[in-house]
Amino acid sequence: MLNINLFQFDFGKINVSSFNVGSGYVGPASNRSFDNPGELQVPWHELQGKDLDPFALLSWHTRSSNFRGRDDEMIGLEQWALEERPISVKFISGEGGVGKSRLAAEFADHMEIRHDWSAGFVDLNKPQSFNLKRSGTLLIIDYPEEYQESVAEIFHDLARLDQTELKVCDPPIRLRVLFITRQHLKDWQKVITDAKANALVNITPVVLGGLSLEAAHELYNSALVKATEVMGEVVATLSEEMMAAWLEEAAENDQALFIVAAAIHNALYPQEETIKYSGRKVVRLLVEREDSRLRNISKEIGMADDNFCSILQAMANISDAIPIAAFHELLKDTGLQNGLPAKSTLAHCLRNTGLLTGGAVCAIKPDIIAAAFAVVVLTQAQELAPELVWQALSLDLAGGLNRLARLHHDAEIVLGMHEHTLGYWLARSVYSSPDRSALLAPILCRSHLPHALLPAAVAANETLLSKTDDKKELANICNNLGSCYSALGKRQEAFEASLRAVEICEQLAAADPGAFRPDLAGSLSNLGNRYSALGKRQEALEAALRAVEIYEQLAAADPGAFRPDLAVSLNNLGPFYSDLGKRQEALEAALRAVEIREQLAAADPGAFRPDLAMSLNNLGNRYSALGKRQEALEAALRAVEIREQLAAADPGAFRPDLAMSYGAIGNIYHADGQYEKAHDSFFRGIKLLAPIFMENRQGLQGLMNNLQADYLKMCRTLNKVPDRELQDLLEEEGTL
Template sequence: MQDASIVGAGNSVVQIVGDGNTVTAGCPHLTLTRYVARRQIRQDLDRLSPYTRSTPLLGREMELASLHTFLNDLRAMSARVLIGGGGSGKTRLALELCEQASSDGWNAGFVTRTELHRFFGQQNLSDWGWQNPTLIVVDYAAEHAELLSKWLDELTDRAVPPKHVLRLLLLERHATTETGWWTTVFASGGWGVTSKRALLDPSEPVSIRPITRVGDRLALLDNMLAQASPDRLIDLPMHDDAFRDKLMQLAWGGDPLFLMMGAFEMIKVGHASALALGRIDLADALAKREIDRLQQLAQPRSLDPALVQHLAACVTLAQGMSREDFERFASSEKAAINRPSGGDPAVLADLLELALPRINGIAPLLPDLIGEALVMRTMRQDAGALAVLRCHAAFGRPVTESVIRCAQDFAQHSRAPLHWLEGIIDALGENCTELAALDASLPMDSVVLRDVNLRVAERVHALCTAGEEALPYRRAASLSGLAIRLALVGQRERALQAAHEEVELYRALAAEHPDAFRPDLALSLNNLANRLSELGRQEPALPIAQEAFELYRELATERPDVFGPDLAMSLNNLANRLSELGRHEPALPVAQEAVALYRKFAAQRLDMFGSDLAMSLNNLALRLNGLGRHEPAVPIAREAVELYRVLAAERPDVFGSDLAMSLNNLALGLIQLGQHEPALQTAQQAAELYRTLATERPEVFRPALATSLFVLSLETREVYDAVSALPVAREAVATLAPALLHLPDAHARLMGALLDYYLQLCESSGRGPDAELIAPLMPYFTDEE
């Protein structure tokens, strides 16, 4: 079990192959683990844990090859961010990489939460070094953003180049280069920002893709069935075309964990029924199995089964507890939930150490999704919410991170995790450090978390701007996050004000320290141009977008590896600003250059740049349509749709709106070519997607829904008649009306077109217009205007 070695003398990396080892050294040292002790399979569901490595790594040849290229690059130090949803296989892939690197003579392993904090508590941290090629993996990177930022500051400020290479692999579910934990790590800290970004390989987060080959999916299912049901009560129809097609169409079919979970359910309900289950259904079914196991262990020991389940959920929220912490917490929690006779804390600890073992304590229920499902089943209604807050009071940030993951996975089915997060925000009060950590950890691209995101960003900004001693770059960074989150919830005027303030602060900082703050100024200018455009202020938006592009051109000339993607983004936005002013001719070559750059990046890393390529293709199709070049526009728009279909299947909460937008634009192109039947079908798909989105977030998606309904009505008239098209046009007007009344400058142009069209249909149909609907809108369209 124990296999520890101190490599070299003086500064050291200590690699721990087993678990639970204690090593001391005189100089700063770091302990790594490959979780060998967790490979033991004690019960069936342990096979689902990535740490047991119970199944071969299938369908990840390209990912492993890319990671080996990352390891073998000539640079002395580099970092990569690997992102993917729960169950996508990030941890399993990193474990395999560590095994292979170790066999090649590397010090390779994970650094745990406890070890990371111990490491940063050492003296003379700037003297830390390593005597072999070293790979350090940090899981749940968002939780450690501040420490990682300081660590990279230390690493990039080294006066003497290291003798051996260092690779840092950060794993997380989400990351965006605009705000959040990624910017805390790689784009904060003042003068060293450019050096930290230069460590990145590649310059943006890398998404782990689904398993795409049907043979790999079948092999993973078959392997898990063979382990979980040795008698093989279930025989997979491996060569049945319908079964294979169903497996490839499943929303979760490309995620290794869900395939393994599906295999467990196949044993119970058969393969056809198992494939009909959704992600939440699978996780909940296996959590129920774990609850039954815990209760069966509790009963012969005369322990309260409900109390055992409750405490297992608390341990899972805290991401594990030491025995000492558990006994102390269990004593208070028994009283809090009025179960004083449920069992002695020491006996409860004995049971949970048996059921959920780990070195020196009790483990959370793994994998995360099953643990989250246990928490969701246990922490119900007000009593559950109070228990979550007690866990947070006792164990802090790990509980916050667990609740965020619950919200990501379960908030579309239950609002409970959102209420838990609101309670945690209230509990943090004016704790600026913890609020900033929460702000960095929240995924910005999640629709269901947008209100929580905004509330935290507002609180952080208020605290960052309090008092004259507030540092300008911290105020600017807080404004950046605030502006983006205000825009995402449809508060565009406030977003614009924040963006203006952010630009002014970064102008002053960049004038004083250009090397450090030019990238921040460029990004803030780009965001300001977007905020102006959203409010219909295209004239002032264009020169700001132009300035952002020129800054990014300079930066990309100096550091193409770091700023090339930013340049492509600024080109795309500049093309949009030109087009909004009717300058379609100059917009076209700008849009083409953006697509060319993104094609080059996507050819190297489709997993990372696929969404950017889709976005740029969609915009190029619009530019071509604006010039009347519909023939070349339609295949480009179709390519964008197909890319977004794949992305939305993997992450509907993030890319569903992009798919709807691209479908609507494809429908417009098909209309111009006279292909009305396919245009109608495409417009119907777009409208249905937008209806769902507008139901969830009306203030954000009403204008887009109104536009898609406009297109759908046009095609309904073409394929059928004006009578059929009229109710769709009326729905479009009614949908946009609240947005017009709130922000007339932003929506008057679209509403004018909708009203003209609606009145034309009324006349063609011989129907009178809905006077009650249009009367409040007419003052915005007087003759003087």
């Protein structure tokens, strides 16, 4: 996927920093070519024409607003880039609309202008070769979650390059790879670890959030000036006081995209002197305006369904781009092409509508707008929506599913569009369709599946369950169903699926132990968790004990392959013992889990330190249950130390774990009568959790409730008034 071809020079004698020292290639190995390498570029687009599509002003590519409020991030990225190490990888993460891509693009320009680097975006869909500069090279990869196999290859190639080509250069050639993602760094950990690339990854991602008042104010006014320039309107800029009031109206209003959208809306409707709507509402209004425009075009070209052009655009938003020639096949069973003039092609009818770019209908940019538009339009075509979603995905099912999950998240979480979702329509499109389910299920069998894709995974696996007699396949389907049901909160269904998986695996393992005992152990671990979720403690313990027994035998024969699984099963075993009052046995299981994970973390800290922290936290609980408070405190403090380091590097991923550890320490102090320290620990946990609570309210509600209850209890015990600032924050987040 990524290859480097260095020219044969004596690098030490080259004085010109911009000298091209080689070329790189990104793409399939079968097409590899270093011929005619081009320059890396940032895809800026010039704004042209007075009646420009307002969405173009929302795209970071058009630079329609001043870049402000990211000075610290730019300094951090520059320091990372200029480190002496030859190869380094870093992540920029954050929700859609916070300005991740714009930050990366501005940073690339900065490195090119200030330090004479070769810097720009690479598209993993399009093979390309590029020049490497002696001074340094920066590759930016957007949406890596959509190209997971390619990203895995890149990490493997980077690990190889670090040991070969680039390491021999003196002084070293700097190669930097910057990933722009919505996922947390820990979500990429397995890919990084499997490639043995942990040493290459900078463990402190750039995590973007909202803008300050000063930055938001300048961003809004600069976007307003540009929009009025383009549209020929004159609108007064906004005062800082008015901006402050608007930011207070809704939590999401401080995101860059919503601020620019508000400016564009005011330019479109200059009679409104203030920002009248929240960021979410402004996006909805802009989408409805575009839908109305496309409906008028449908009428003008004589289509029977006024929704026709809007539907084409919605499908392209899901797919990213659809060639106009492909629509005839995709829509053949929908009746949507009724009204197309005789002997006239769709391309001919749409040639002057502005819908076509290079013979294709392309997705609206940015993604949040594309998501909102797709949901609004498909909601108006409820009966056809599932089929339209499937057809839009069919051109690239694997990549399309990742994109759909992202759009679903933007619409439901970022924009609050809960009533109709892309994930629901996808699930309806595959249910009772064995052919579609067979295509979908293998792609959706991975762990930590995005929530948007869970209903479709359930629909596909339920459909396949009655269509196969192969026992191994049946066991896999049942395990997948158990995981999906559990993630959706369907405990009884999850239990029944996991129980069936165990029964099948027991039959398979009896016939061929060498091949199927690992599957049986994994299925038993799952079953233990399902029993526990139903409150069946004895049955949970028995299943977990069987899993541990098998993993112990497997780890004895092949430690490298099965010790991590053994640690997981021991970690599960401790709470099951504890639930039954078997505290000493729970402690012994926890001690063994910590012992194994300490050894694993010593060999590979990036992969196993989070697991070690979890096991230490559990160990503290086990010691505490036995009244061994000093040992409990020592274990819990070690967990906090690790989690503080992890949370500093990736707050979104590890703050909940750290908050949980503060809660555990608070409970230990409480049991020991150290109420002031308990009070302070619970307070720190709540304060840490509150800013991210609304991002995952369902997942964090239980932890937040426990921390609040313990904190308020300590306030009453100490006769203290709860912290006013914290109460205000919790009320603002809706947790009180």
